[in-house]
Amino acid sequence: MKELIEKTIKEFIPSGFPAEISIPAHSEFGHYSTNVAMRLAPIEKKAPLNIAEELKEKILNSAPKGLFSKIETVAPGFLNFWLSDEFLRKELLAIYKNKKKFGRSNIGKGKRIIVEHSSNNIAKPMHVGHLRNTILGDSLANVFEALGYKVVRWNYLGDWGTQFGKLIVAYKLWGNRKEIEKEPIAAMTALYIKFHDEAKSDETLEVKAREEFQKLESGNKENRKLWEWFKKESLLEFKKMYKLLGAEFDVWLGESFYERQMTPLIAEMLEKGIAVKSEGAVVIPLDKYNLLPGLIQKSDGASLYLTRDIANIRYRLKKYKPAKILYVIGNEQTFQFEQLFAVANILGLDKLAELHHIKYGLVLAEGGKKFSTREGRVVSAEEVIDKVKALAKEVVSKKNPEMAAKKADKISESVGVGALKYFNLKEHRHSDIVFDWEKMLSLSGQSGPYLQYTFARLSRVIKKAKRIGNYDLTRLSNPEEMALVKKLLDFPEEIEKSAEQFGVNNITLYLYELANLGNRFYETTPILKDADKARLNARLVLIDAVRNVLKTGLSILGISSPEEI
RNA sequence: GCCCUCGUAGCUUAAUGGAUAAAGCAAGGCUCUUCUAAGGCUUUGAUGGGGGUUCGAUUCCCUCCGGGGGCACCA
Numbered sequence: 089m090k091e092l093i094e095k096t097i098k099e100f101i102p103s104g105f106p107a108e109i110s111i112p113a114h115s116e117f118g119h120y121s122t123n124v125a126m127r128l129a130p131i132e133k134k135a136p137l138n139i140a141e142e143l144k145e146k147i148l149n150s151a152p153k154g155l156f157s158k159i160e161t162v163a164p165g166f167l168n169f170w171l172s173d174e175f176l177r178k179e180l181l182a183i184y185k186n187k188k189k190f191g192r193s194n195i196g197k198g199k200r201i202i203v204e205h206s207s208n209n210i211a212k213p214m215h216v217g218h219l220r221n222t223i224l225g226d227s228l229a230n231v232f233e234a235l236g237y238k239v240v241r242w243n244y245l246g247d248w249g250t251q252f253g254k255l256i257v258a259y260k261l262w263g264n265r266k267e268i269e270k271e272p273i274a275a276m277t278a279l280y281i282k283f284h285d286e287a288k289s290d291e292t293l294e295v296k297a298r299e300e301f302q303k304l305e306s307g308n309k310e311n312r313k314l315w316e317w318f319k320k321e322s323l324l325e326f327k328k329m330y331k332l333l334g335a336e337f338d339v340w341l342g343e344s345f346y347e348r349q350m351t352p353l354i355a356e357m358l359e360k361g362i363a364v365k366s367e368g369a370v371v372i373p374l375d376k377y378n379l380l381p382g383l384i385q386k387s388d389g390a391s392l393y394l395t396r397d398i399a400n401i402r403y404r405l406k407k408y409k410p411a412k413i414l415y416v417i418g419n420e421q422t423f424q425f426e427q428l429f430a431v432a433n434i435l436g437l438d439k440l441a442e443l444h445h446i447k448y449g450l451v452l453a454e455g456g457k458k459f460s461t462r463e464g465r466v467v468s469a470e471e472v473i474d475k476v477k478a479l480a481k482e483v484v485s486k487k488n489p490e491m492a493a494k495k496a497d498k499i500s501e502s503v504g505v506g507a508l509k510y511f512n513l514k515e516h517r518h519s520d521i522v523f524d525w526e527k528m529l530s531l532s533g534q535s536g537p538y539l540q541y542t543f544a545r546l547s548r549v550i551k552k553a554k555r556i557g558n559y560d561l562t563r564l565s566n567p568e569e570m571a572l573v574k575k576l577l578d579f580p581e582e583i584e585k586s587a588e589q590f591g592v593n594n595i596t597l598y599l600y601e602l603a604n605l606g607n608r609f610y611e612t613t614p615i616l617k618d619a620d621k622a623r624l625n626a627r628l629v630l631i632d633a634v635r636n637v638l639k640t641g642l643s644i645l646g647i648s649s650p651e652e653i
Numbered sequence: 654g655c656c657c658u659c660g661u662a663g664c665u666u667a668a669u670g671g672a673u674a675a676a677g678c679a680a681g682g683c684u685c686u687u688c689u690a691a692g693g694c695u696u697u698g699a700u701g702g703g704g705g706u707u708c709g710a711u712u713c714c715c716u717c718c719g720g721g722g723g724c725a726c727c728a
Contacts, residue, residue: 114673123671126708136708164708166672209728246728298726343728369726379656386726393728420722422657427725449658450722458722487691503691514677515666518658520721527665527678532691534666534677545689552688585669597667600676604693611684611693653691 089179089577092155093120093169100146101128111578118160118168119574126165136165143167176573177561183576184633191579191640196237200408203229203239205416206335209246210322210342211255211276214329214469216451216523217418223512223646224448224591225416226335230644231586231595240408241335245342247319248396251280253301255318256311257293258283272321298388305347305390332473333505334646346399350391353399354384362434377430379423397428398435405440412442414590419447419518446590449520467523472508479529480504480537484653499653503537506647510536513645514596534600536645540653542603543638546631547651549615556632559625568609569630575602579637583644592645599641606634 090109097107101124112121125140132139140161148159157172183190205225208214226241233239258279259268267275287293304311323340330336354370357363363372368387374380384395404413415425425445432438452458453467481500488496511528515521531537550556564570582598615631618624639649 108669110669110671112672113668113675117672121672123709126671129708162672164672207728250727367726371725380725383725388726390726392726394725417728418722419658421728423723424728426656447658452721483691487689519666520659522665524665530665530678532678535691537691538677541689541691545692549688588669593667597676604676607692608694610688611690614687616688653689 089171090120090581093122096147096151097122097124097143099150100143102131105131112168115571117162117166118158119171120169122167122169123165125161125167129165137161137163140165140167171574173565173570176570176577177564179577180564180573180630180633181561183637184629187636188640190576190633190636191583192234192236193580193583194236195584196232196235196411198238199236199411200238200240201232202242202404202408202410202413203232203416204242204244204414205229206330206337207244207246207342207417208322208326209251210319211251211273211280212246213273213277214326216467216469216472219333219469219472219508220448220451220512220521221416221418222330222333222335223509224446224517225414226333226646227509227513227592227644228414228416228446228586228590230646231583231592234583234640234644235587237411240339240410241337242339242341243337244400245319245340245344247315247342248344248347249393250297250301250390252304252315252318253297253299254283254293255280256300256304256314257297259314268318268321272318273325276318276322298390302388302390329469329473332501333509334648343393343396343400346396346403347391349399350385350395353395354391357384362431372431372434374427374430377426377433379427379430382427382431394424394428394431398431401428401432401437401443405437410441412444414444414446416446416448419449419520421445422447444590446517448517451521451523453523472528473505475525476504476508476529477501478504480507480531483531487653499650502648502650503531503540503653506536506540506642507531508536509645509647510539510596513592516593517591536642536647537653539599539603539638539642540647540649542606543635543642543649544651544653545610546606546635546638549610550628550632550635551651553616553624553628556628557625558622559629560622561626561629563620563623563626564630568605568612569627572602572605572609572630572634575605576633576637579641586644595641595644599638599645602634602637602641606631606638 093109094107101107105128107122107124109120109122112118125143126136128139129136144159144161144167154172154174156169158170160168162168203225206218206222208218229239229241255276262282263279283293300311304315354363357372358370363370363384366381369383370385371381371383374382382394383392385391404410422445429438429443432443450458477500480503481496484491484496484500484503507530508528511530514534578598582595585594586592613627615624615627642649
């Protein structure tokens with residue numbers, strides 16, 4: 089829609105000049121608006137309002153007949169457009185007939201995108217931060233999928249590194265097989281915490297941990313076996329959590345996958361003169377980028393995160409030929425990604441695919457400080473999900489006392505998880521979130537359940553009507569109805585915007601506004617009691633279209649839409 | 654000290670350089686003999702300070718203040 093207006097305007101302005109079309113915040117400024125006249129004013133040396141007037145005449149003469157009901161010029165030079173009801177009805181029909189395809193597009197057709205997210209550390213519990221990561225990454229993957237991209241959802245497991253040396257030391261000293269089998273992650277975390285407590289008074293522990301990791305890296309059988317076992321037990325627990333969250337992954341390759349490429353990679357970097365030795369370690373100087381050197385080999389010979397990530401980019405480019413790689417990882421790793429992307433630039437890898445660090449604010453503990461695994465001050469993902477489900481269950485059984493227990497369970501899960509996801513997605517991803525049970529568990533107002541509720545009550549109307557009979561869309565004309573149609577029209581753009589900004593908070597707001605208009609219509613219009621059947625059915629067409637957009641939108645957010653809640 | 658990030662209503666947030674700064678929560682009022690009141694309507698209330706660029710700044714630049722995070726042998 090925007091593009092259509094943009095095209096029309098472009099015929100009348102100097103080529104290459106941007107004709108930006110926006111959707112005004114207030115309805116009295118039209119359905120669409122442009123400031124192009126004001127921007128042209130200094131170039132054409134004319135008064136902006138005169139330019140706007142001229143444009144208005146030209147557009148009125150050339151625009152398809154019946155597209156606009158009105159074009160207005162407003163000081164200091166705005167040009168505002170109103171679509172005609174006739175055109176809106178035509179669009180409504182198209183939206184209604186497109187069903188669940190409306191909003192989706194094929195602009196990403198033939199392109200592949202890798203979305204790396206979640207990326208849990210083996211042997212460590214998932215906490216609220218991982219929840220935010222998984223929810224955000226999953227929604228971005230959904231956005232690109234809706235735009236026709238082939239999406240590779242990649243869980244880049246933290247399954248390698250010195251922490252395994254620590255865990256092996258701790259297990260050998262204080263571990264117990266049965267305890268780990270019973271509650272793998274809790275038991276391993278306890279060992280990890282104990283290691284750090286003991287290491288405060290025993291400096292040899294850190295040394296031993298490095299030795300054990302080196303043994304693991306050089307293929308020591310005993311350590312290898314332990315590592316595989318830690319990994320297997322952890323994954324079992326993670327997958328339960330992903331199932332609850334509805335997050336799926338195409339690739340589970342973690343850091344360990346690149347382990348064998350480390351030695352040759354380091355040798356290659358040295359040989360090419362990209363890396364140099366420094367204080368017994370190997371570093372890639374990055375002065376050119378105004379960054380500290382990137383360390384790719386420790387003085388004990390072990391590789392690092394950066395080393396593995398270089399191999400990782402190369403592998404991905406070769407195997408998947410992606411157009412983009414998104415790294416969904418917190419703000420706190422910004423510096424490491426600056427280094428990684430600088431190295432990618434040296435190697436020319438960033439010419440082959442766009443590399444983006446999708447950073448997001450931390451989830452901070454109550455009091456505004458960082459959660460820390462080491463000190464054991466965490467709120468686990470499991471605890472959050474359990475709590476949100478229990479709360480949803482309370483509300484569901486209060487509102488629907490007659491609902492069968494099994495059904496109520498299922499709906500509670502979907503409502504609880506929906507609330508959690510919406511809460512995490514509605515804020516701009518850069519903002520820190522201070523953890524707050526009350527807010528996270530909110531089921532009313534601007535929330536996931538509000539959208540689910542709207543979907544369910546509209547669904548009920550359709551269900552009660554049994555079927556949509558002959559309709560006459562020209563019977564739709566009151567402002568509530570037309571505002572709703574116009575809102576539906578904005579949906580595809582919102583998805584594109586999410587892809588541009590790598591965040592979906594605009595979609596969460598859009599869906600809320602759509603649902604709000606939908607509810608207002610619902611409250612003011614007794615749809616099924618209408619004696620005018622052609623109008624009754626036209627209204628069913630309208631709410632069915634709203635329902636479909638809500639459903640598609642919610643699915644992009646990773647939230648399910650039950651017909652009944 | 655350097656780098657990243659944030660600062661908007663009592664609280665949590667929104668706003669490709671645009672018009673009257675948009676919501677939710679909280680607080681007050683109204684609203685179910687009616688398709689789901691988890692709703693709808695309504696009242697009160699905000700851009701950290703100071704400069705600059707611009708016809709126009711929450712947005713861009715400078716500076717100060719404040720919160721959070723990071724700064725080579727962790728990830």
